[in-house]
Amino acid sequence: QSALTQPRSVSGSPGQSVTISCTGTSSDVGGYNYVSWYQQHPGKAPKLMIYGVSKRPSGVPDRFSGSKSGNTASLTISGLQAEDEADYYCCSYAGSYTLWVFGGGTKLTVL
């Protein structure tokens, strides 16, 4: 199973919005509504930001939102803040053989 495709980097200025895409196939992203997104700061463990395509765990700011269209999921961060600078990974359930597949990660830079 190939990794999901994410842009290697995105950037935005404080207060702006950015969107990170995550492209898979009908066997993963397109086949299930089980896409999640993780934020990882350098040297830290990943943190769940979005689950079930568009749901936010308690404590995650509503500036973070998720969506999906076909085989592509997206994470949008609005009102960018300096602390949002991190790596972001998407993940999708991929069925009973492969189980889980991650994206290659996107480095978000807040200019």
Add this chain to the structure above:
Amino acid sequence: EVQLLESGGDLVQPGGSLRLSCAASGFTFSSYVMTWVRQAPGKGLEWVSTIRGSGDYTHYADSVKGRSTISRDNSKNTLYLQMNSLRVEDTAVYYCAKEGDYDFEDWGQGTLVTVSS
């Protein structure tokens, strides 16, 4: 508060073995699916293995299948990953994660495995 504390990472020679542990607290361990995820230096996240709460169902990524065994001791609230025939490409930080609603809702801090001669 959920806490996951991995241990057991070390420097090991190619072909060697290692057992990783993940001590869990703050939740009913036996009720949750648990997973190992790894991250090679400077690389992305990779799913490694998953085990059901009762331990009766296990699943492995092709990259470790046949060389690794996931297990759990619900009486000790501990998750394990036995890794054999280690390769240089197994070098990574290994995280244990507690699954939620088809996601990984809690993560440990990771333990570093280095495979090198």
